[in-house]
Amino acid sequence: METLFSVLVGILFAGSIYLLLSRKLVRILLGIAILGNAVNLLIFTAGRLTRDVPPIIPLKSYLPVEATANPLPQALVLTAIVISFSFLAFFLVLGYRAYQELGTDDLLDMRVAEPKEHSEPPLGY
Amino acid sequence: MAATKTTVDITAAMVTEAVPLADWLLVAPVLLTMAGGAISIIFRKKSATQPWIAITTIALVILSNIGLLNHVLTNGVVTMVMGSWLPPFGIAFTADPLGALLALTASVATMCVAVFAMNSIAENERRYGFYPFLLMLLCGVTGSFLTGDIFNLYVWFEVLLISSFGMQILGNEKVQIDGAVKYAVLNLIATTLFLAATGLLYGLVGTLNMADIAGKLKAFDNSGPMLGLATLYFLAFAMKAAAFPVNFWLPASYHTPRLVVAAIFAGLLTKVGVYALLRVMLLLMPEGRDWLASLIGIVAIATMLTGSLGALAQTDIRRLMAYLVIAGIGAMMAGIAVGNEVAVSGAIFYSMHSVLIMTALYLLVAFMFQMSGTFSLREIGGLYIRTPLGAGIGLILLLAVAGLPPFSGFWAKLLLVAGALEAGRGWVAAGILVSGLFTTIAVGRLWIFAFWRGGNEHTVDGIQALPIAGSSDAADISWSIWLPLIVLTALIFVIGILPETMMSITENGAKTLIDPTAYIGSVFGGIR
Numbered sequence: 001m002e003t004l005f006s007v008l009v010g011i012l013f014a015g016s017i018y019l020l021l022s023r024k025l026v027r028i029l030l031g032i033a034i035l036g037n038a039v040n041l042l043i044f045t046a047g048r049l050t051r052d053v054p055p056i057i058p059l060k061s062y063l064p065v066e067a068t069a070n071p072l073p074q075a076l077v078l079t080a081i082v083i084s085f086s087f088l089a090f091f092l093v094l095g096y097r098a099y100q101e102l103g104t105d106d107l108l109d110m111r112v113a114e115p116k117e118h119s120e121p122p123l124g125y
Numbered sequence: 126m127a128a129t130k131t132t133v134d135i136t137a138a139m140v141t142e143a144v145p146l147a148d149w150l151l152v153a154p155v156l157l158t159m160a161g162g163a164i165s166i167i168f169r170k171k172s173a174t175q176p177w178i179a180i181t182t183i184a185l186v187i188l189s190n191i192g193l194l195n196h197v198l199t200n201g202v203v204t205m206v207m208g209s210w211l212p213p214f215g216i217a218f219t220a221d222p223l224g225a226l227l228a229l230t231a232s233v234a235t236m237c238v239a240v241f242a243m244n245s246i247a248e249n250e251r252r253y254g255f256y257p258f259l260l261m262l263l264c265g266v267t268g269s270f271l272t273g274d275i276f277n278l279y280v281w282f283e284v285l286l287i288s289s290f291g292m293q294i295l296g297n298e299k300v301q302i303d304g305a306v307k308y309a310v311l312n313l314i315a316t317t318l319f320l321a322a323t324g325l326l327y328g329l330v331g332t333l334n335m336a337d338i339a340g341k342l343k344a345f346d347n348s349g350p351m352l353g354l355a356t357l358y359f360l361a362f363a364m365k366a367a368a369f370p371v372n373f374w375l376p377a378s379y380h381t382p383r384l385v386v387a388a389i390f391a392g393l394l395t396k397v398g399v400y401a402l403l404r405v406m407l408l409l410m411p412e413g414r415d416w417l418a419s420l421i422g423i424v425a426i427a428t429m430l431t432g433s434l435g436a437l438a439q440t441d442i443r444r445l446m447a448y449l450v451i452a453g454i455g456a457m458m459a460g461i462a463v464g465n466e467v468a469v470s471g472a473i474f475y476s477m478h479s480v481l482i483m484t485a486l487y488l489l490v491a492f493m494f495q496m497s498g499t500f501s502l503r504e505i506g507g508l509y510i511r512t513p514l515g516a517g518i519g520l521i522l523l524l525a526v527a528g529l530p531p532f533s534g535f536w537a538k539l540l541l542v543a544g545a546l547e548a549g550r551g552w553v554a555a556g557i558l559v560s561g562l563f564t565t566i567a568v569g570r571l572w573i574f575a576f577w578r579g580g581n582e583h584t585v586d587g588i589q590a591l592p593i594a595g596s597s598d599a600a601d602i603s604w605s606i607w608l609p610l611i612v613l614t615a616l617i618f619v620i621g622i623l624p625e626t627m628m629s630i631t632e633n634g635a636k637t638l639i640d641p642t643a644y645i646g647s648v649f650g651g652i653r
Contacts, residue, residue: 035317097302
């Protein structure tokens, strides 16, 4: 099961890196969305996939009776989901504002901060 | 209470005795900044009170950080666990000299920026949340310096990142949105890679507590997966710290936000990346560092050279400063590449120096812009006659960033070069010295053009050109601009004249990093 999931994580990473290398901002944002989910799945898989026994200790007992699912990766993934979701929301707005202000979603044309014409620094006093 | 009393022995999993009062200092900076941030959001419409809320909060944080540093230096590494759960179950906050020193320096730099911003951040930008963002940024940065849990470090990274995004786009100009796209996307990718590495590390050792990881990795006999992880961490943190060749987001974005914002970014954000590298490479994976040492060395030299040569090639003084940030990052990475006690002590010294000097330099740029009305090296000039005090401050700061004595940068570079020669890595030492030479030329030219020359380019010697329309007189410069500049310059000067105290702290920090016994002992009790 872990092998299968590892392959899936690999495919998601490959897809997101392909999208991140694109020139279009929208594709980069999609790549970020996939990257976040790929990492979530990675953490989940790294915590080992076991049968879905909830980590509940029965009454009058101090230890779980059988091997249970690992709750910690789920807590980690939950944190990471919240964070990546809020970042994606910010990025979508930022991308939209960039399109409005700069009139393009092509990164090669986004040269307001770094103008194309290069001026030489002063060479003399 | 009697009904819930069980016969289970909880001392195996929980701290039962009360936390000593002094240990609360460990969480105080985070709690204070978080509370201050929340209060200043409540008062978001009272833009006149907001600065004072922030300044009061940061003043308390500085006091608390001084107390913490003192506590750490007298009692050794201090640990506090959240929810009384014993490590490795609960999240631990662990302060060693490195973390405590950087937390203190960061709060001092933030204070200077908070005061400077009183006059230079417009009314409506305060309403868009400059001060809450500033406090949350400090919260994230201090949290990163003090946490002892690697996943928690990721969470603090995100706290400081989202605050920095908010500050980056303050002003809502075209150029800021353009800069923000590059800054935000690349920083988020770096942080996500860090998270991926952390997930894999958890899969490998089954713990997230840094002290626990350090102990477990040492006992690990198969080093292959660990070396892979070390490389992934190195990539993630190098991107965050702006090391060559993943540094192009920095000069593309640092000149776009408000200059006070750029000052706090340049002072704190890249240093968090360097701090994380120091922590992960030296404390968690020393074997990985040994394996990567040559690569880190090459990256460090390339970063220093591209940084200082890039500074030479700029016309815009804001972008010149951005390249100086990069050159400094290279020097700190050189300390990690060498990895012996002297060099690591130098890297810690340089991090502390870099927080102060980069904040001060961006504030100096803001001051120069107000005096001259331009950012261009071709048009700026004539500031010496108009503000001799400003010219003196400028000279000290620019010589300090180049690493010339008697200022704080000199001692950091001295330790780095001495460490590199001691470890037989002469080429790293050569890289530091050559980059220092280029930096000196770049900043020397800046000072001569901006202050010494009478006016813009081709002004003949002895002629004082009229100031550019819209620039202020020295008499109009508010105290809130002079005060932070003078305080930072004085700190850099005093540390440069009396480096012994600082050196003993950084040496102590380097010792704790290289030999993790004290760190692990503090987390798991026993050796306190």
